[in-house]
Amino acid sequence: MPSVTMSNTMKMKRIGAVAAIAVLALTGAQAQGTASANAPASAAAQGPDELVRALSNDVLDAIKKDQALQSGDLNRLNALVDEKILPYVNFEKMTQLAVGRGWRQATPEQRSRLTKEFRALLVRTYSGAVSTVKDHQVQLRPFRAQPTDTDVMVRTQVVPSRGDPIQIDYRLEKTDAGWKIYDVSVLGVWLVENYKSQFASEISQGGVDGLIKSLADRNRQLAEAPKKS
Amino acid sequence: MHFGLRLLAVVTVIVGTGACATIPPDAGSNPVDPFERYNRHMTEFNDRVDRAVLKPVAQAYANNVPDPVRDCVGNIFRNVADVPNAVNHLLQGRPASAVSDICRLVINTTVGVLGCFDVASKAGLEKSEEDFGQTLGRWGAGPGPYFVWPFLGPSTVRDAIGRVVDFFNVDPLYYIDSVPTRNVLYGIRFIDTRAGLIPAEKLIEGAALDRYQFIRDAFLQRRRNLIYDGNPPREREPDEEPDPNPATVPDQPKAEPTR
Numbered sequence: 001m002p003s004v005t006m007s008n009t010m011k012m013k014r015i016g017a018v019a020a021i022a023v024l025a026l027t028g029a030q031a032q033g034t035a036s037a038n039a040p041a042s043a044a045a046q047g048p049d050e051l052v053r054a055l056s057n058d059v060l061d062a063i064k065k066d067q068a069l070q071s072g073d074l075n076r077l078n079a080l081v082d083e084k085i086l087p088y089v090n091f092e093k094m095t096q097l098a099v100g101r102g103w104r105q106a107t108p109e110q111r112s113r114l115t116k117e118f119r120a121l122l123v124r125t126y127s128g129a130v131s132t133v134k135d136h137q138v139q140l141r142p143f144r145a146q147p148t149d150t151d152v153m154v155r156t157q158v159v160p161s162r163g164d165p166i167q168i169d170y171r172l173e174k175t176d177a178g179w180k181i182y183d184v185s186v187l188g189v190w191l192v193e194n195y196k197s198q199f200a201s202e203i204s205q206g207g208v209d210g211l212i213k214s215l216a217d218r219n220r221q222l223a224e225a226p227k228k229s
Numbered sequence: 230m231h232f233g234l235r236l237l238a239v240v241t242v243i244v245g246t247g248a249c250a251t252i253p254p255d256a257g258s259n260p261v262d263p264f265e266r267y268n269r270h271m272t273e274f275n276d277r278v279d280r281a282v283l284k285p286v287a288q289a290y291a292n293n294v295p296d297p298v299r300d301c302v303g304n305i306f307r308n309v310a311d312v313p314n315a316v317n318h319l320l321q322g323r324p325a326s327a328v329s330d331i332c333r334l335v336i337n338t339t340v341g342v343l344g345c346f347d348v349a350s351k352a353g354l355e356k357s358e359e360d361f362g363q364t365l366g367r368w369g370a371g372p373g374p375y376f377v378w379p380f381l382g383p384s385t386v387r388d389a390i391g392r393v394v395d396f397f398n399v400d401p402l403y404y405i406d407s408v409p410t411r412n413v414l415y416g417i418r419f420i421d422t423r424a425g426l427i428p429a430e431k432l433i434e435g436a437a438l439d440r441y442q443f444i445r446d447a448f449l450q451r452r453r454n455l456i457y458d459g460n461p462p463r464e465r466e467p468d469e470e471p472d473p474n475p476a477t478v479p480d481q482p483k484a485e486p487t488r
Contacts, residue, residue: 122436124435125432153463155459162296162300164350164356185450185454187451188450188451188453188454188455188461189446189451189454190450193450194443194446194450195438197442197446198437198438198439198446199438201253201442202438205253205254218435218438
């Protein structure tokens, strides 16, 4: 009976198990404090591939050095995200793309609440997995882009201490303030795409406010749930 | 008692207990998932089987078998999977990749002690995951509607056909003559796979607003990515573009593009 499940369940397993790494790269650029020569402080002037490399390495370095982060200390993650990561990630664009056409119906106030709650959900969900990425290494895969491109994909793979390399890719957009990440994929599963139909369902049932409420409720549930390993 | 009868008994107990799946009012409206009502019920059923039987067994396996042994077991199964990988690479018209799979098989079976150690990957021969569903995809077949198998979980119509072909043609375990041995190996392979999924579960529980949709969409994206070997062409949707005049543009619902 179970014989043919192997390949598909294997894939699902890796999707979840390592999604953390990618989102950490988004949410964990705190490493600036422990900065080395390739710190993201100088990344605004760098190409998008160099920015991703610097961010990824800094995240992993920071996790290796910080006990509180390894144990998934949410306040610490949040504070660091607020302080350090926002310059490199466009959460609003990420939210807008995931919300899709519902974004047009949303008032500016609703938009900012959506962005805030979505970001909180991502940070909260993935914080628990921080300790699993300790021994991982990030490698850039071949990067092809024209100097004039303003929207690029940077492809990386994360090499864990055991198991196969994990494909993690980023989409970045060039802005006046430098390159900004607005989507991330683990093994080809893009974050934005994966939330689209869930968000669309919520909006069709309860409008934009319904989606905001669902996100807020989920965040509240996660906050109240007893912390498990 | 016959295995099938025992299974039937377990299933009856599971199905007989607990509530049914919640079906949203717009179920089936997403073009990728016209069978959503059925799929949600089947997902609920699979989850119940999982909670009652599969997960406890897998958890015990994960808790009691040391990591190196689990790595070895998983590697052995993945080593024999290089046979279907090679067959599918050939069918996809990629003989070089097929040769690479065969080299992997030879190296890992010998130097890697019957596949226990994946030395071929360390030597730079990349491991791939091919199956007949992907081969059909490369031949141009679209995925068709999403489809949840009893027990086996997420699939599509195309991948369901692929699975059947894989099972009877290229699954090496299928050629083991001794039925008890074969069934034990199927069982171990399943438990090994299920145990590997445990870390992912909590993440999905937390991250998903709707677990069913989350898993469905991840599965569909993942399959698409595999068919293109990690380089799928980008799907641009008209709604992705930022909207220049947010406050003044009235809402114009558009049909979601199908893919």
